[in-house]
Amino acid sequence: MSRKNLNIGLFGFGCVGYGLYEVLEKTPGLKANIRNICVKDKNKTREIGAENFTYDKNDILNDEDINVVVELIDDADAAFEIVVAALKKGKAVVSANKKMIAEHFTELLELQREYNVPLLYEAACCASMPIIRNLEEYYDNDLLESIEGIVNGSTNYILTKTFAENLSYDAALKQAQDNGYAESNPILDTGGFDAKYKLLILLAHSFGYIANPNDIYNIGIDNIGKLELKYAREKGLKIKLVAQAFKTPQGTLSAFVIPKFVGSDDRLFTVDDVFNGVLTKTSFADTHFFVGRGAGAHPTASAVLSDISALSYDYRYEYKKIYQEENLLLSNEVALKVLLRHKKEEAESLKEYFDTIEESYANHDSGYITGNISLENVKALHSGNPAERSFILLNVEKEKETLAHESLIEAN
Numbered sequence: 001m002s003r004k005n006l007n008i009g010l011f012g013f014g015c016v017g018y019g020l021y022e023v024l025e026k027t028p029g030l031k032a033n034i035r036n037i038c039v040k041d042k043n044k045t046r047e048i049g050a051e052n053f054t055y056d057k058n059d060i061l062n063d064e065d066i067n068v069v070v071e072l073i074d075d076a077d078a079a080f081e082i083v084v085a086a087l088k089k090g091k092a093v094v095s096a097n098k099k100m101i102a103e104h105f106t107e108l109l110e111l112q113r114e115y116n117v118p119l120l121y122e123a124a125c126c127a128s129m130p131i132i133r134n135l136e137e138y139y140d141n142d143l144l145e146s147i148e149g150i151v152n153g154s155t156n157y158i159l160t161k162t163f164a165e166n167l168s169y170d171a172a173l174k175q176a177q178d179n180g181y182a183e184s185n186p187i188l189d190t191g192g193f194d195a196k197y198k199l200l201i202l203l204a205h206s207f208g209y210i211a212n213p214n215d216i217y218n219i220g221i222d223n224i225g226k227l228e229l230k231y232a233r234e235k236g237l238k239i240k241l242v243a244q245a246f247k248t249p250q251g252t253l254s255a256f257v258i259p260k261f262v263g264s265d266d267r268l269f270t271v272d273d274v275f276n277g278v279l280t281k282t283s284f285a286d287t288h289f290f291v292g293r294g295a296g297a298h299p300t301a302s303a304v305l306s307d308i309s310a311l312s313y314d315y316r317y318e319y320k321k322i323y324q325e326e327n328l329l330l331s332n333e334v335a336l337k338v339l340l341r342h343k344k345e346e347a348e349s350l351k352e353y354f355d356t357i358e359e360s361y362a363n364h365d366s367g368y369i370t371g372n373i374s375l376e377n378v379k380a381l382h383s384g385n386p387a388e389r390s391f392i393l394l395n396v397e398k399e400k401e402t403l404a405h406e407s408l409i410e411a412n
């Protein structure tokens with residue numbers, strides 16, 4: 001198969017943009033060259049000469065010789081404008097921007113169809129780990145039962161450092177930022193939003209369900225305290241930020257991002273530092289386990305490179321599962337087994353929210369309750385993200401799930 005020549009207009013020359021530049025330099029076999037680079041800050045010192053840069057996006061968008069736009073900027077709103085304009089001009093697009101893709105999934109799908117151009121975004125989900133193309137090409141919709149994983153490299157790095165090396169949360173976050181792992185706005189990572197955006201992309205490619213970011217509940221790692229860490233250490237567990245989606249016995253879908261205790265019998269136990277790990281469960285193959293670097297300049301650039309290479313032979317996502325129109329519904333009515341850490345004096349009032357209580361403990365100022373609670377009640381108690389409370393998942397009570405019609409959200 002003969003490969004197309006690709007003339008790239010690159011947006012962004014930060015961690016991933018410069019990483020891509022270096023990776024392309026070392027990949028002479030690929031007929032792809034960067035024609036122009038658009039950045040924002042005119043006063044920044046660059047690794048390469050000023051003649052390579054523009055500050056006007058139209059220099060790329062209006063250049064008819066550029067047939068591929070690679071969007072690697074850290075501003076989701078500006079990225080959306082660039083990507084829309086590029087697709088409308090018939091330019092293929094590669095993006096790593098999960099927030100932009102998750103917030104505009106339907107519009108981006110329609111633009112690809114209307115203008116008959118591909119948009120690829122492997123790097124937006126788990127950086128170097130090729131999960132989207134596997135979901136897209138390998139799994140049949142009917143066979144996939146669940147997808148669960150650590151999809152955010154910086155929070156996994158922070159959790160690993162605070163847990164194993166006793167580093168303070170702030171010091172671990174600073175290290176993640178210094179290594180280029182963290183989003184420009186750290187709350188996107190630590191609040192579980194970045195993981196949610198990725199879960200939303202995974203949902204579309206695994207179950208054909210296009211969710212609105214508000215439909216999926218996310219709890220981050222920013223409130224995890226000493227009591228939960230002590231609990232984990234005493235029981236030989238680790239805490240991981242886990243995104244998960246699964247088909248319920250009633251045939252609906254559940255999806256959420258909540259920190260989880262994982263034991264040594266769980267594959268995710270060994271996924272530390274900046275690594276991501278995703279488990280898929282299918283009816284016949286049982287589980288598959290994907291693992292790879294979930295952030296960083298070269299690993300992320302390698303996924304961008306893979307998309308660029310795929311464009312050279314006209315690859316595009318077919319979105320088969322979306323077009324199968326299975327009309328799945330998302331259900332928030334799921335029973336979770338959690339540990340809730342709380343202020344000591346809140347103990348009695350919080351117990352009312354639980355369906356069953358397994359254990360409760362209190363010290364001089366705080367305490368915890370473990371037991372079964374609905375996701376709706378977790379949301380109610382987590383509202384406003386009060387620092388004195390944190391939720392860590394122990395298990396999902398998939399068998400005991402109930403289905404309430406008012407909690408179903410129509411598929412788009």
Ligand SMILES: NC(=O)c1ccc[n+]([C@@H]2O[C@H](COP(=O)([O-])OP(=O)(O)OC[C@H]3O[C@@H](n4cnc5c(N)ncnc54)[C@H](OP(=O)(O)O)[C@@H]3O)[C@@H](O)[C@H]2O)c1
Pocket residue numbers: 011012013014015016017038039040041042044072073074075078096097098123124127180181182183184294295296297300
């Ligand atoms: N870092 C990772 O490990 C990683 C992993 C997976 C995905 N991603 C995604 O990759 C994208 C880039 O992340 P990054 O870490 O490379 O960010 P970064 O290091 O902060 O770099 C951002 C770049 O975007 C440029 N920029 C911002 N607004 C712009 C605009 N309106 N027009 C043109 N250029 C603009 C900046 O220009 P100046 O240089 O002039 O400031 C900078 O070069 C994000 O969507 C991120 O979520 C990152």
